[in-house]
Amino acid sequence: MFQGEESAQQIKMRAQRIHPNSEHCYILTETKTQHIFRNIAQMQPDIVVIDSIQTLHTDHIESSPGSISQIRETTTELIKFAKETATPVILIGHITKDGNIAGPKILEHMVDTVLQFEGDRNHIYRILRANKNRFGSTNEIGIYEMQGSGLREVSNPSEILLSKNEEELSGTAIASTLEGMRPLLIEIQALVSTAVYGTPQRSATGYNAKRLNMILAVLEKRAGFKLGAKDVFLNITGGISVDDPAIDLAVVAAVLSSNVDITIDKTMCFAAEIGLAGEVRPVNRVEQRILEAEKLGFESIVISKYCKLPKQTYGIQIIKLGKVHDVVKHLFA
Numbered sequence: 001m002f003q004g005e006e007s008a009q010q011i012k013m014r015a016q017r018i019h020p021n022s023e024h025c026y027i028l029t030e031t032k033t034q035h036i037f038r039n040i041a042q043m044q045p046d047i048v049v050i051d052s053i054q055t056l057h058t059d060h061i062e063s064s065p066g067s068i069s070q071i072r073e074t075t076t077e078l079i080k081f082a083k084e085t086a087t088p089v090i091l092i093g094h095i096t097k098d099g100n101i102a103g104p105k106i107l108e109h110m111v112d113t114v115l116q117f118e119g120d121r122n123h124i125y126r127i128l129r130a131n132k133n134r135f136g137s138t139n140e141i142g143i144y145e146m147q148g149s150g151l152r153e154v155s156n157p158s159e160i161l162l163s164k165n166e167e168e169l170s171g172t173a174i175a176s177t178l179e180g181m182r183p184l185l186i187e188i189q190a191l192v193s194t195a196v197y198g199t200p201q202r203s204a205t206g207y208n209a210k211r212l213n214m215i216l217a218v219l220e221k222r223a224g225f226k227l228g229a230k231d232v233f234l235n236i237t238g239g240i241s242v243d244d245p246a247i248d249l250a251v252v253a254a255v256l257s258s259n260v261d262i263t264i265d266k267t268m269c270f271a272a273e274i275g276l277a278g279e280v281r282p283v284n285r286v287e288q289r290i291l292e293a294e295k296l297g298f299e300s301i302v303i304s305k306y307c308k309l310p311k312q313t314y315g316i317q318i319i320k321l322g323k324v325h326d327v328v329k330h331l332f333a
Helices: 008-017 033-043 068-085 106-110 157-161 209-222 245-260 286-295 324-332
Strands: 048-051 089-092 113-119 125-133 141-147 150-153 172-179 182-194 202-205 230-236 268-270 300-304 317-321
Touching: 033 068, 048 068, 068 089, 068 106, 157 182, 172 245, 172 286, 182 245, 182 286, 202 209, 209 230, 209 245, 209 324, 230 245, 245 268, 245 324, 286 300, 317 324
Parallel strands: 048 089, 172 268, 202 230, 268 300, 300 317
Antiparallel strands: 113 125, 125 141, 141 150, 172 182, 182 230
16 A cells, blocks of 8 residues: 555554554555555555555656646556556545545546545445446445444445334334435435424425425425425435435325324335326336335335336235325325
């Protein structure tokens, strides 16, 4: 590993904290590519890690480290080395405040794979996502838990994203969503209260606020719920953000549950999109969502009646509905 961010003493302190058990990891604090290749020729490593690419510089370019020309040239040299020697090279790069990779966009085009860690500083879970992959699918993700001893793989993310409250609470609903190729069960929390300050507030955490406004308009127009004078707050637990339209039905259920202060059965989950006409629309790969809910012990799942399912028996009750007012009747009749 070639380190340009921290000294060898700092890295040793971090390594001792997570109790490494490998004696074959070599660390060199070097930022010039010519010196790096000289050391690689002596050690012949199985894998090379550069931290970070923005700190490297080469004698072939007369500019400061981190500039566009330096990043492009040093990356070109490392890619050439990787192709000629068949040695995997991992480049660690900075990100901007928006979460994008810092530096020129050409850096992402030059490499074979772009892996990005996503997470919130207020939560311990991290998502490893492949934004680009020349050797496979970009739909797979990995979820990890940040601990004092390092990262731990989370084999069943759905269990950590669902609350373990024993008492029944209104305003909560479970949605079956997809992150890449992996089905997840997430908890939607909603709070509906009378507006105190005149103008009703609309707030969504982990969910598109504009889509929340659209769903509230559908509920008022198609289901007859007067939500225009009420504050509506929505939250997806676990600190993750979801843009899957399949959680629309769970959002509707959570909002209505909070509005009428009636709890929803904890063994029920939802997977459907809501249209502007108030119809419950089908979503893709609904069979995977059903099987994930069945595996986690849910007893029923609400989907669109327009979903086409293979003729097989499931160990979970499948409830098919077509309109928003049908959902209201089923949940709060």
